[in-house]
Amino acid sequence: MKKINKFLFLIIFCAVSAIVFAQDLNNPAYGPTLQQRQMQAWHSSEWLDVDNIGGQDVDSYWKGQKYYAALAVKRTGGGKVGWSAGYRDKNYVTIHALKACGTDCVVIGIFANTCAMLAELKGNKDSSKIFLAMDRNPERAIDKAYDACELQNGVGNCRYTQREQGSKQTAFCTGYEYGVFSRK
Structure with a gap:
């Protein structure tokens, strides 16, 4: 019974460790979060202010x-x-x-x-x-x-x-x- 408990403890410990140490893509330690990456992409594109294209809709522009x-x-x-x-x-x-x-x-x-x-x-x-x-x-x-x-x-x-x-x-x-x- 003691061997089974140790074995179960080892399996649970490994599973919890894997979950805790898995790479979290929203963790700042791994670079920008998903939201930050989306904002960077948005800022790097040319986004138009509709007022600056003479009242024309963006699609027509x-x-x-x-x-x-x-x-x-x-x-x-x-x-x-x-x-x-x-x-x-x-x-x-x-x-x-x-x-x-x-x-x-x-x-x-x-x-x-x-x-x-x-x-x-x-x-x-x-x-x-x-x-x-x-x-x-x-x-x-x-x-x-x-x-x-x-x-x-x-x-x-x-x-x-x-x-x-x-x-x-x-x-x-x-x-x-x-x-x-x-x-x-």
């Missing part, structure tokens, strides 16, 4: 902003596409698209509040031979890029650049309407 995207490709073509989107600063998206692409890259396009797609000749080794097309409709952007490539290189000789998902391609889109935007 954000819809009216330009949200840029940039696409960067390897100079040798046929490689990875780096892109950054959803910001109101052209320089910011340009720098981040180049970083996402890697080394020896060039920006092939900067656009705002629309979709874009890239197509190129199969086996392409030259970034100057990549076709960029834009349209507010993602499917039309895809078709325009592919059609432009085929017009110059012949039917069946082109491929979409890096954005293929099985047989369905997706365009690069930016803007409030596409859910790709930042308030910074």
Whole structure:
């Protein structure tokens, strides 16, 4: 009986210790509390005073902003596409698209509040031979890029650049309407 009591005491002691010493995410010893983290996020964003936007509602204000995207490709073509989107600063998206692409890259396009797609000749080794097309409709952007490539290189000789998902391609889109935007 004494051994069972000691064993039970040991189990209870370990369980209580685990509960007491478990990391409490709201404990200041572990950094900011959840509420403090939320406040930091709120203060780091651009929050508008509705009175300062001419009586316009906040949603309309954000819809009216330009949200840029940039696409960067390897100079040798046929490689990875780096892109950054959803910001109101052209320089910011340009720098981040180049970083996402890697080394020896060039920006092939900067656009705002629309979709874009890239197509190129199969086996392409030259970034100057990549076709960029834009349209507010993602499917039309895809078709325009592919059609432009085929017009110059012949039917069946082109491929979409890096954005293929099985047989369905997706365009690069930016803007409030596409859910790709930042308030910074």
